[in-house]
Amino acid sequence: MLNILVVDDEVLERKALTKIINSSQEGVTVIGEAQNGRKAIEMAKVLRPDLIFMDIKMPGIDGVQAVKEIRKFAPDIRFIMVSAFNTFEYAKEVMQQGVKEYILKPSRTEDILASLNRVVDEIRSERRHKIEQQSLMENLNRAVSIAQKEWVSSMILNQIQDISFDEWGELLGIEITSGYVMLFLIEPKEGTEVSLAEKKNWYSWLKGHLKSAREKEEIMIGPMTENQVPVLILCKNTTEKYQHKLNAQSIIDQIFNQFIKGPFRAELKIGVGLLYKHAYELNQSYHDAVMAIGQLQNSPQRKYIISNKRDNKEMPIISEFLEIEKKLLDSLRQGDVNQVLRLFDTLVTKQAEKEKWKTPVFIKAFDELFILISRMLHDLGINYQQSPTFDATENQKKTVEKAKSHLLAVVNHVQAWRNNHAKGMLQKAKEFIESHYSDSITLEQVAEYVELSPFYFSKLFKDRFGMTFIDYLTEIRINRAKTEMENPGKSLKEICYSVGYRDPNYFSRVFKKQTGLSPSEYRKAIVS
Structure with a gap:
């Protein structure tokens, strides 16, 4: 609907113009009439019309002065000037105010309608453009949010071996020199439970406050799995390790200061990983953050831990563990029982050689592994809520057998899911693509349609059909x-x-x- 205000000191002229406009086309209507410039200014403030037919020569405030005043508070309003004076000076003055249309009195109906149609078309075209731009920005923001979650998920599962900070910087339009991971954990207070709705509210709250905390760093917020949210912090400038701790501390202080003011019936804990200078090392920073959270579980009074320098002698061992873990998760996603069990045995053997079968260390390692598995299942869209609980007083080998038994149950569940549910979803995706190929469809849209993570939808689609989505x-x-x-x-x-x-x-x-x-x-x- 386009709303028009008619301004003229002659009653007959106003009424005739109103009648012509109201009968011109659908969606165009006169919402008011003003007899002078002062009244036009008052009505424009209240009615906010899209277009004003403005007579130039009126007693008191004339049309040109009225246009100037109205433009101060409503610069988007369009004007068609109406005058019996066909002089260059009048035309020049209104053109300086951005007015493009000028018709003479007495005006022929065809001239009025031609001028009206030109302005109406221009307004409607601009509206369409704004809607398209708004939709584009919404889609872009949504795609960026999805991409960030995918990047964080890929980082956790050690899937970003082939991208550098320079390449990330090009995509984001900033310089990135290093990065680290913060892991946020929400735990219910003693005697209470955190509902799904409360978790969602907390996740939204966390995203909002983290975005406002970004200054020198780019923050990517991962998906929430169970009670944990991984957050990737990309540093824009060269950051020494002491500066990294100061920056992390600043974010932690802001979050805790706001958290205690919130309505949450829960405790917040934060583990901060070490700073790394290569994208492929971010998975290690995630493991640092997981270990920090594990330490917090044994120190109820502490709210956060910023990881200290890791012994360089451990780095090759840790890298080897991460590589085995990555292969195990890939095999689990494929539902390959034999490969999963073989890799698990390898992982246990390597851990035993390093730690001499210390039960608490195994429990921490298994807890971390099953958190990763839980996150992967969540991204795949697999509903599997069971998780093992380990007892530090149990025999070490019994702990390993319990972990292995649970892992076997998970891989069997994934296998069944791939054979039944996943095939159905991929077929559904295929049918969607075949029905909407003429639209501007994206991988993210199809993944959302079948309720799968874009990251895993892409992998499953290629596994199933032997070609990529595109x-x-x-x-x-x-x-x-x-x-x-x-x-x-x-x-x-x-x-x-x-x-x-x-x-x-x-x-x-x-x-x-x-x-x-x-x-x-x-x-x-x-x-x-």
């Missing part, structure tokens, strides 16, 4: 385009848009890459 989408579009080209009545440009491409040049490049021929060459070949 390759499959491209294949469908090009095959459809080939069929459309058999119809000589359709132009190549029409076909380009009908199969989901918005740029004919890009469509031509993709088509030639897929078929070896340009669209025009292909059409010529099938016609002849």
